[in-house]
Amino acid sequence: MLALAFVVGLVDLAPATSADSDLAAALVELAVEQRSPNTVSGVLFDLRATDTLGEALALFAASAGLQLVLRELPGEQRRSEPRSGAPGREAPPTSDAVRAAALALVVPTAVFAVYVTFRGHLGLGGGLQAGALAVTALALVFLAxxxxxxxxxAPDRQLDILEAVSLGGYVVVGLAGLVVAGAFLANVLPLGVLGELVSSGTILALSLLVAIEAGAAVLLIVAEVQEEPLEREEPG
Structure with a gap:
């Protein structure tokens, strides 16, 4: 039934090159008029904010699923070396060139992540991009x-809490719009002055929440993958 509805919707769509199709222009105009000079953020966190919630939920499910599959079972203990390692073989040390380059990029990457996080509603960036940049900064620490x-x-327990609270916060903002304005994820915050840092109403709030949720989810996934080479075995 879903596939049938999808096909029917595609058939009814106007061709992308059709002069009669002004959907893209209308979306850009609406995004700017309704609070954000960044049309991408305006679409993601306003016109299709419910879809963005679905994307955040997908990240949450991926993180939770991976932790469930790779969880430590009762009675297991860590191996002293990965299963794939030959006896007596040690991992090669990080080269000085990689160490120097990674450490040199940690602070600029982290600063850029903060910049993208708080200015995603005004220009380049947004919640998902900011979360990816935060993960990159910590990955550089690992490479070093x-x-x-x-x-x-990036401890697992705190990341779990951050991920859950930020995703729950997104839902709370949506429910506030439903109660106050009569529509889920409708704006309930002051719009401010277009172009200023504190503006765009709930777009800024949702972008920050997604940045935290995406960063925490991806960091948890990365942490599980890093832990996987240290396979576990049952005693004896």
Missing amino acids: GRYRAQRHF
Whole structure:
């Protein structure tokens, strides 16, 4: 039934090159008129904010599913070395060139992540991009051979809480719109002055929540993948 509805919808769509199709122009105009000079953020967190919630839920499900599959079972213990490693073989140390390049890029990447997080509603960036940049900054720490430092700044329990709270916050904002304005994810915050940092109503709030949720979810996935080489075995 879903496939049939999808085909019917495609048939009814106007050709992308048709002069009669002004949907793209209308979306751009609406996005700017309704709070954000960044038309991408205007579409993602206003005109199709419900779809963005679905994307955030998909990330949440992927993170939770991977943690469930790779969880530590009762009675297991960590191996002293990965199963694929030959006896007596040690992992090669991180080269000085990789270490220097990674450490040099950590701070600029983190600063850029903060910039994209708080200005996603005004220009280049947004919640998903900001989350990816935050993950990149911590991944650079890992590439520099600082695994313990990375795990210190991104502990699993705190990331789980951040992911759940930020996703729940997105839903709460949507429910507030339903109660106050009569529509799920409708704007309920002051719009401010177009182009200023604190503006765009709920677009800014939703973008920040998605940045936290996406960053926490991807970091949890990366952490599970990093832990996987240290396979576990039952005692004896």
